[in-house]
Amino acid sequence: MIEKKPRILITGIALEASTYSPARTRIQDFVRRDGQEILDQYPFFAPGHPVREAADWLPLVHFRSIPGGSVPSADYTEMKQTILSAVADALDEGPVDGLYFDIHGAMSVDGVDDPEGDLLLALRGLIGPDVLVSSGMDLHGNVSWTLAHQLDIPSCYRMAPHEDWLETKERAAANLLERLALPEATRRPIKAWVPVPILLPGEKTSTRLEPAKSLYEEVAVIAGRPGVLDAALWIGYAWADEPRNRAVVMVTGDDADAVASHAGRLAADMWNRRDEFRFVAPSAPLAECLAAAEASTKRPYFISDSGDNPTAGGAGDVTWTLHKLLEHPPIAAGTVQAIYASIPDPAAVDHCICAGVGGSVSVEVGARVDGTQSGPARLDGIVEHLAQGDPVAIDEAVIRVGGLRIIVTRRRKPYHLESDFLRNGLDARTADVVVVKIGYLEPELFDMASDWMLALTPGGVDQDLHRLGHRRIARPMFPFDDGGVAPDLSARLVPASNQPAGVER
Incomplete structure (x- = not known):
């Protein structure tokens, strides 16, 4: 039977x-x-x-x-x-x-x-x-x-x-x-x-x-x-x-x-x-992370833009960190070579495709979905690479502004793999600083990083939970309350x- x-x-x-x-x-x-x-x-x-x-x-x-x-x-x-x-x-x-x-x-x-x-x-x-x-x-x-x-x-x-x-x-x-x-x-x-x-x-x-x-x-x-x-x-x-x-x-x-x-x-x-x-890594405000990276001889030095981590629920287009990188003198002057992955903006990608590799662009990117922290960032730079066909990002463009290479995508995408960079003509291992929208580094990036820090940046998945203002969770709750009374x-x-x-x- x-x-x-x-x-x-x-x-x-x-x-x-x-x-x-x-x-x-x-x-x-x-x-x-x-x-x-x-x-x-x-x-x-x-x-x-x-x-x-x-x-x-x-x-x-x-x-x-x-x-x-x-x-x-x-x-x-x-x-x-x-x-x-x-x-x-x-x-x-x-x-x-x-x-x-x-x-x-x-x-x-x-x-x-x-x-x-x-x-x-x-x-x-x-x-x-x-x-x-x-x-x-x-x-x-x-x-x-x-x-x-x-x-x-x-x-x-x-x-x-x-x-x-x-x-x-x-x-x-x-x-x-x-x-x-x-x-x-x-x-x-x-x-x-x-x-x-x-x-x-x-x-x-x-x-x-x-x-x-x-x-x-x-x-x-x-x-x-x-x-x-x-x-x-x-x-x-x-x-x-x-x-x-x-x-x-x-x-x-x-x-x-x-x-x-x-x-x-x-x-x-x-x-x-x-x-x-x-925290799983040394953590600090972004300015301290950049200072530590520049003082270090270890390359590449990874920094997590943790407050807008799309793998945790962030919108992925918060521009607060990107603004700071564009304004940072060593990066702007090119004495520090950095990669930023990534920022979604379909219109900016279309401009890059029209300009072609080697073309100059002046575009605003980001803050289309989450503009609560800062407005769009203006990129006046050169299109260094175009890629098509990624199942998540769809289309990708690399814009170089000073010493910063920004990956701009048609759709929000987390960058977890070395191949994500290589596909875009970027050898992340030779960069001074690689800034990724992520929390803890995924295994492949963790192995790539000679050293890294977690930047405490603002966004929808801010690591500082007190800044977010939880109102509906059950209380008392650690770390919001002192935990003096032992729970059942x-x-x-x-x-x-x-x-x-x-x-x-």
């Missing part, structure tokens, strides 16, 4: 969004994938892989965008209805056993405090309470009580930068298959949930250094303990002002005492080490998704 494979749906919306950026992430900013396109993203869904062969995977529709601003309500509703319609069609073909809920966990939607929870509740209305739901989230996501209740098998990354993201996505799929192989009465793991009143930017919680390094090592140890299925620690997302924004620990398994004790202990460890969190870090056992949610306590 041939054993019937479980039928598992795949869908979701993945976005990290800042409520402090004036940018909006519209539906056209998302990459929509349907059917096979979804499976093609993940090696573990390739034919012949054990995960792929263990189930009948039903990829429906998925939306993903690079981080940005909040999603307008109408755009979210349109994506939500598209997903629900696809699920309804799939259910017409027969019942399903599981849902692979592919999300980031820090999407913000105008007027909706918990979009991922809202979407999963709507999906539950179609698939019912008995279908198992698994998700491998970003550790900068948020886990509300609603999401903790509706998710049967939650998990998240254990590294920042997220070098284990594919491993986590595969673990979420493997965990789902493992539980679906059990008798229906014992499939749902017990879930322990502990909110931790800490809200910190990712640049202070990188697993490259303590205390995050050992905390996440402990997550992996707990996941291997008897009676435990998986363990997760979400740092949370610091640049949104919503009640769910905070750190969360969850442990799942079949032993209630074990999952509760492990979750409570890990939460207590994080709380007790809260004062140890530091006892584990809450979350009811199974097919049981009433109860009340968060």
Whole structure:
């Protein structure tokens, strides 16, 4: 007798969004994938892989965008209805056993405090309470009580930068298959949930250094303990002002005492080490970073323009740092050779294309979306390079002004790879200073940098959270409050998704 494979749906919306950026992430900013396109993203869904062969995977529709601003309500509703319609069609073909809920966990939607929870509740209305739901989230996501209740098998990354993201996505799929192989009465793991009143930017919680390094090592140890299925620690997302924004620990398994004790202990460890969190690199205002770079003999010297980091939700076109670089005498005179990556401005790119390589241009760039810090920057320079066909930037132009080479793009793009520079005719290794709109350096840039600093610049993902003015997060919250009163870090056992949610306590 041939054993019937479980039928598992795949869908979701993945976005990290800042409520402090004036940018909006519209539906056209998302990459929509349907059917096979979804499976093609993940090696573990390739034919012949054990995960792929263990189930009948039903990829429906998925939306993903690079981080940005909040999603307008109408755009979210349109994506939500598209997903629900696809699920309804799939259910017409027969019942399903599981849902692979592919999300980031820090999407913000105008007027909706918990979009991922809202979407999963709507999906539950179609698939019912008995279908198992698994998700491998970003550790900068948020886990509300609603999401903790509706998710049967939650998990998240254990590294920042997220070098284990594919491993986590595969673990979420493997965990789902493992539980679906059990008798229906014992499939749902017990879930322990502990909110931790800490809200910190990712640049202070990188697993490259303590205390995050050992905390996440402990997550992996707990996941291997008897009676435990998986363990997760979400740092949370610091640049949104919503009640769910905070750190969360969850442990799942079949032993209630074990999952509760492990979750409570890990939460207590994080709380007790809260004062140890530091920036992943030396940090200072931009002027001090430039002075340190010029005084150093190490080349290239990288500087992160952290306040407008598009990989964290910044608009990407804040010009505050660019103005400072253009005004900086050693760069203006060319005695310091610098690269700035990047600034989006479609009109400026069109001017560069018309001028051609070697042509002179006088264009204003940036501050079209986020002009809260400064206005557009005027570039009077020479077009040194043009590139077309990048899937994110679309078109790129390099404008040289004095000793500064500015990459101008048609669409907002983070620059994480050496090939991003080489494609634009720039050898970043020979530059004196490379300024990138990013927080902690992604692995390839980290390896390229002889030294680096994190510049504390303004923008929608400002590292100085006190400047942003959170008003709706739960209080007290570290580091906004002194933390003098110890919080209740006892584990809450979350009811199974097919049981009433109860009340968060």
